[in-house]
Amino acid sequence: MARPGGRGGLLGAAAALRDRPVTLPSARLTALGAGLLTALAMLAFGCLDALLFSGSPTAYGVFFLLACAGCGMWVRPADLFPGAIGVPIAFTAGLLPINDGGAGFAGQALGVFTALSLNAGWLYAGTLLTVLIVLVRKVALMGRQRRRRQQRQPRPSRHPRSPHCSEAEPGRSRP
Numbered sequence: 001m002a003r004p005g006g007r008g009g010l011l012g013a014a015a016a017l018r019d020r021p022v023t024l025p026s027a028r029l030t031a032l033g034a035g036l037l038t039a040l041a042m043l044a045f046g047c048l049d050a051l052l053f054s055g056s057p058t059a060y061g062v063f064f065l066l067a068c069a070g071c072g073m074w075v076r077p078a079d080l081f082p083g084a085i086g087v088p089i090a091f092t093a094g095l096l097p098i099n100d101g102g103a104g105f106a107g108q109a110l111g112v113f114t115a116l117s118l119n120a121g122w123l124y125a126g127t128l129l130t131v132l133i134v135l136v137r138k139v140a141l142m143g144r145q146r147r148r149r150q151q152r153q154p155r156p157s158r159h160p161r162s163p164h165c166s167e168a169e170p171g172r173s174r175p
Contacts, residue, residue, distance in 0.1 A: 028074070028076055029074050029075050029076060029079075029083075030075070030076060030079050031075060031079035031082035031083040031085065031086065032086075034071045034074060034075040034079070034083045034086060035071070035083070035085065035086020035087070035089060035090065036086070037071070038067050038068070038070070038071045038086055038087060038090035039086065039089060039090040039093040039094075041067050041070075041090070041094075042063075042064060042067055042090045042091060042093055042094030043093050043094050043096065043097070045060065045063045045067075045094060046060065046093075046094035046095060046096060046097040046098050047097045049063075049097070049098050050097045050098045055097075055098035055099075055100075057098075057115075057118070057119050057122070060094065060095075060098060060119070060122070061119060061121075061122030061125075061126075064090075064091055064094070064122055064123075064126045065122070065125060065126050065129060067087075067090065067126070068087050068126035068127070068129045068130040068133075069129060069130070069133060071083060071084075071086070071087055071090075071130055072084065072129065072130040072131075072132075072133030072134050072137070073133060073137075075134070077137070077138075077141050080134045080137055080138050080141075081134060081138070083130075083134060084127065084130045084131050084134050087126055087127050087130045088123060088127055091116075091119075091122070091123050091126065092112065092116065095112050095115045095116065095119075096108070096112065098115070099111030099112050099114070099115045100114070100115070101114075
């Protein structure tokens with residue numbers, strides 16, 4: 001049964017969702033948290049890429065761009081510039097499962113360095129994307145702070161009310 005004056009059931013819920021503006025969640029990750037989340041996401045996708053796509057660099061690069069955009073959007077305002085530092089580290093962490101390195105530490109290191117050099121375009125594009133998002137957010141934040149300062153009413157200036165600045169005639173402490 002429909003409520004009076006409103007829609008009921010699924011249509012009402014769909015209308016309520018349609019009328020609500022779409023907003024992103026509040027940015028609440030510290031720079032360290034954003035870097036770790038991005039690194040874990042890239043490592044997980046690297047494993048998934050190795051299993052499903054046989055280590056496709058294109059799939060890995062596209063997911064890296066998405067992870068970079070998320071990192072730039074969800075880092076807290078106080079950590080905007082340091083938030084972009086963790087992105088290249090996350091790219092490197094995700095390369096571990098998909099590189100073509102040999103056995104042992106030296107083989108894996110050589111595989112990671114080779115993959116970094118071959119996929120440098122994705123790395124630079126993702127880092128640039130994160131830096132651009134962070135810069136836009138910083139400029140918007142500075143503009144909001146400036147508008148808030150301008151909207152505040154200036155306080156009327158008063159004379160200080162200390163004994164040294166009273167309206168009484170100054171007295172001499174020495175004769």
